[in-house]
Amino acid sequence: MNKLIQNEMMKLVAKKRLLVIALIIGVLVILFTYAQYKQVQTQREKLGTSDWRTILQQQIVDTTNRLSSSRISDEWKKQLQISLQQQQYYLDHDINPAEPGAPTFMRIFLENSIDLFIPLMVMVIASDLVSSEHSLGTVKLLLTRPVKRWKVLLSKYITLCLAVSLIIAIAGFLSYAISGVVFGYKGWGAPILTGFNVTDEGLNTSQVKLLSLWKFLLMDFGLVWFVAIVVGTLSFMLSVLIRSTAAGMGVMLAALISGAILNNMISSWESAKYFFMVNLRLTDYMKGTAPPIEGMTLAFSMLVLLVWWLAALCVSFIVFTKKDVY
């Protein structure tokens, strides 16, 4: 088994996929860092101050004014109200919701990339793990070895999990290292609030806890990793089922993008919450923003993802061990 994993790792490294992914992440982080920097600059010019309290107070007033407009939808209104209450809570407790620094940039980057960007990067590796063996014809060489088929597949799956862990580590490292040049490398100990509960009446703040940013980040990383593993397993299944890598990627891509779109418009279609792709934004629960559909919680989303994960894994193994290879 060890040998098999070693072999798979070697293939992975030889394909230089990880390097490509690192490059993509690097370029994007540079873009986002610049965008963020610009945003801070214009805000400072507009308000004539860099005091975050003044800026936050101004944001609260602006949101209040948007709420009073009659042209916004009820769902959007509710989300605005929740973020308004949260901002007020931060202000009342004198905690900066976005302490400047590389760790905060990293947090925002993770929160925004959890449902599309990181899964895409994972797909780059996962979707051709098995199907490329077909297209290159090497699958016969692999299966004629005196090793059980499920062991071959398991070694591939373990390699995938390791690669996913590496991708997330790379994303974390690059976002920290690059954004730190502009925003500074300090800020690991900055306080952040978690435990906001979104209820029917609005935001429940009785469970709110104060955390250091590094702790919060580790949790965020854990959630991102979980999502990445689930998405990776799903594309892994497609890679087993569909011989063409491009087709498998296309299917997965469609699912992910539809998730991003659905998130904005499904609040009235309740059964949509059993799709895996609307449950990807796990970090939002930590942050305390309103879920896309009422009644979704962290446990619910994780359970849905776990069911999808288990199903995908079972299908992959059953199909791979039974399939005729010619």
Place this chain on the structure above:
Amino acid sequence: MSKNVIRFITILAVFFCLLWAAGLGWAVKEYYAGKPDQAPQRTKVVTKTENQKGLTIVALGDSLTRGTGDETGKGYVGDLVDEIKQKTKRPVQLTNLGINGQRSDQLKKQVQQMEVQRQLEKADVILLTIGGNDLFRGGQGLIDFQSGDIAAIEKKYLNNLKFIFQQIRKHNDHANVFFIGLYNPFSEMDQGKEMSKVIRHWNYDSAEVSAAFPKIVFVPTFDLFELKVNDYLYSDKFHPNTKGYRLIAERVASLLTW
């Protein structure tokens, strides 16, 4: 590719795999852990006086402060700031806390917020518009302005206004406060004359309350809109338009001293 490199990458990957798994477990545990050990405390902010050289303007109040109806979106506050910027070389910092539809009881709550008080402390000039929504109540005031209700509403409003001024003076005793009075947007309508009477009375009482406090200046706008009111009103026939805001801004600008 040497075997050692592969081994190193594998070990690194296993390490991160375990680390992220631990993070995931911790996240779930934290999220569902019952009571927080330490609830965040409300802290009193130590005020740092920044922007020493600059002029800090804080605008409080309703949609007039917000600039509703102005196509440029600036409102009289924005026009005024532009004017100040032209006249002085000092940097101007504006905090506009105006909220559409705000009534005096809501403003009373707003000025009790800690951060708003901190903003007030820093201010060199405070601009205020309030009362329009108390009196007109989105058109409701048009129907029952003759009844005795007005007296009760006005009494409540004057008490709130007094409280607001007390709060402002408590936190800031040096800033000039400009309190913008009401105009009559309905003067060309059927009962415009009666309405004007109510508003004049309202403005008079507001000015009386302002006069009881030092450095609070009541700025009348009633006369500005008295002739050709529709030239200065936005299409909702209630809020001023760009020209109307310009008039108010000019009037306040003529009162500024520094």
